[in-house]
Amino acid sequence: MLQNLETLARDARSWPFEQARNLLDHVLKKRLSDADRVAAKLLIDAGKADEALATFEALRKPVLLETGYGPSGLPHMGTFGEVARTTMVRNAFRALTGDHWPTRLVAFSDDMDGLRKVPDGVPNPEMLKEDLHLPLTKVRDPFGTHDSFGAHNNARLRAFLDGFGFDYEFMSSTDQYRSGRFDAVLLRVLERFDEVMAVMLPTLGEERRATYSPFLPISPVTGHVLQVSTLERDVEAGTITFDDPAGGRTTVPVTGGHVKLQWKPDWAMRWTALDVDYEMSGKDLIESVRESSKLCRVMGGVPPEGFNYELFLDVEGKKISKSKGNGLTMDEWLRYGTPESLAWYMFQSPKSAKSLHFNVIPRAIDDYLSFIDQYQAQEPAKRIDNAVWHIHAGDPPKVASPVSFSLLLNLVGVANASTKEQLWAYMARYIPDATPESEPTLDRLMGHALNYFDDFVRPAKAFRAPTEQEAAAFRDLASRLRALPTDTTDGEVIQNEVYAVGKAHAFEPLRAWFGALYEVLLGEKQGPRFGSFAAIYGLPQTVDLLERGANGDLAG
Structure with a gap:
């Protein structure tokens, strides 16, 4: 059965399988000589991925897929989309290579970044204002529940991902810098400082070029993350010297968490130090990926395989902006629709711009349900490209809902229903044996339909007289x-x-x-x-x- 799945995966046309094949080629090229790569590919194409794994020791190291998160705010729709899509690629890779090939999915938090501005909608904003420029893991928690604002938001991220059942490892930037995990590459950045600058300076404006340094030292006096020039470098000692606004001329090591890197060099350093094999990002970061890839090579690493997805638009076709609030939040989607319908929406055409607004939810729910129904009647070669195969890691439910979401919305309106119990009373006549326990999806959809109808359908209803x-x-x-x-x-x-x-x-x-x-x-x-x-x-x-x-x- 496994061999058959691998064979199907080689020919599958859905985008996660295209990405999985690209990732496999990347891993083989990165880890094996030309001759060994050809031999391993022949084994894999013959459905003998386990034999390739047993033959070549270099392939036994886990394939690392990464997603990044900036914990200055709470997890949002983009966080879900990136982890969900990366998980789909990971599952496709497993199908392509067999379950014995090890993989890891790391959710990386950039929690050593300095707090640049006070986020909207948080308590105790004056306290946060006092902590501006401190690393997020040093900023006091305005909610009073954790040791720092970064720790609070990291906990929210983990709870968020756990709530959706994602299989991942959490990794903190602060922990990695302080533990010495990044030290070897940081020293390499110091050694190759001029090469790093040669990549970065052409991308900057004239004013920024005059003071730019890839190193952001942490002030020993204030604890602030400083945007200052590097005045001296001592490669042998592993230190940089800079002017600290609070302490004058200062020298610190680049290791042990005394500095962090600007975000593009930081991204490249992380790829190098963690040996990341795959990371996707939004279309707006194409140039950043290109520059970070160059920096990764300067640092002695191999840039990961990647994928650029299109960004979502609001109902008017404008780019969604968190500051403008013109998008759709996770809580809003989950008030009106299921997590599976959101995953279905994320799966569809990731390279095409799509509206992310309330009006897309009913269609997304019903499309997801129809794909579940289609899956049961499809041959294996079609099933593996069905969105629900990817949403449910190859094991979608056998049945969906006996009633569509659009029908429920109309039933709510015509019956003037305000509770699930009223809707179940109608269902008892149509599906006599159905209960909330036997039809849990339908029961969930009833709750979503009641919410959606009250908030969007009822205010927009416009009856007309008949001809x-x-x-x-x-x-x-x-x-x-x-x-x-x-x-x-x-x-x-x-x-x-x-x-x-x-x-x-x-x-x-x-x-x-x-x-x-x-x-x-x-x-x-x-x-x-x-x-x-x-x-x-x-x-x-x-x-x-x-x-x-x-x-x-x-x-x-």
Whole structure:
């Protein structure tokens, strides 16, 4: 079975598998000689990845995938997207190489950065103002729950990732600098200072070039992260000298956490010191990736394989900005939609710009549900490219929800429901054996539908009066449904009657008939499959709705 999975993975076309194959080529090239790389690739292509692992010791070191996090704020949509997408690549790599190839996913926190400004929406802003320029792990926690602001936000990050079930290792920049993990590469940066500057200076403006140094010393007096020139370098002693605004001319070692690096050299140093094999980033960082890759080579490292994803846009097509608040937060998505629907949205076309707004959530939920349904009927070669294979690490649920989210939204509105219990009362007629315990996804969707309807659908509903043609068709459909057994729950039987009435009353095109049902009866431009809706809502209730719509009572 494993060999078959590896074979399928070699031919899979979805983007995580494309990235996994690129990552595999990167690892083979980085770790093996040309001859050994050819031999290993032949084994892997023959479905013998385990044999390649046993043959070449260099391949047994874990493949390291990394994501980065700036803990000056709380985890956000981009944090989820980057970890979710990187996890998809990791799972695809495992399928390609077999479970015995070791991999690691590191969530790295840049918590040694200096606090540059007081974030919005935090308590005790005056306290934070006093701590500006200190490393985040030295800034006092305004929430009063942790030793520092950095520790507080790191804890939030870990809780955030744990809540979604991500498999990762947390790593703190402060811990790595202070432990000496980065010392060897920091000394190399000192030794190759001029080469580092040759990469960085052409990227800077004239004023910044005059004072730029890749080293940001930590003031022994104030503890601030200083943006100052390096006046002297002693490679043999491993030190730099600078002017400390609080202490005058000062010399400190570049090791042991006495300095940190500017962010691009820091990124490159981390790739080198940790031997990172893969890291993706947003399209806005393409130039930064290019520069950091050059710096990585200067430091004696090999830049990781990478992937640049497109950024999200707001409802008006403008770039989302945290400072403007024109995006969608994690808490907002999870009020109206499931984590799986968000993962589905992150999976789709990561190189294409997409709107990230409330209006995309219902479609994302229903698309996710439809992909679950499709998966069960697909052949293995199609399954492995299905988004839900990646969302669920190759083991998606066998069933989704018996009812779509869009149908639930309309049921909430027509039934004037305000609780799950009211919705389950309707479901008892349509799916007699269903309970919140047997249909947990449906139960969750009911809660999301109630929230979404109250906040977005109800305020936007606009009912209109029917035309004479539409009113006659509504009465005809009511008469036909009244002739069916009142306990009919077969949506197809009801849908056939809906089609028959539309044709009998000469709606041209036929979609105009369905538009009339939605606009007059539901107060919306679009709606669910009407037969399924009527089956859940109940025939007597649907007949009453049709008659009130025909009389113009719903238009108010």
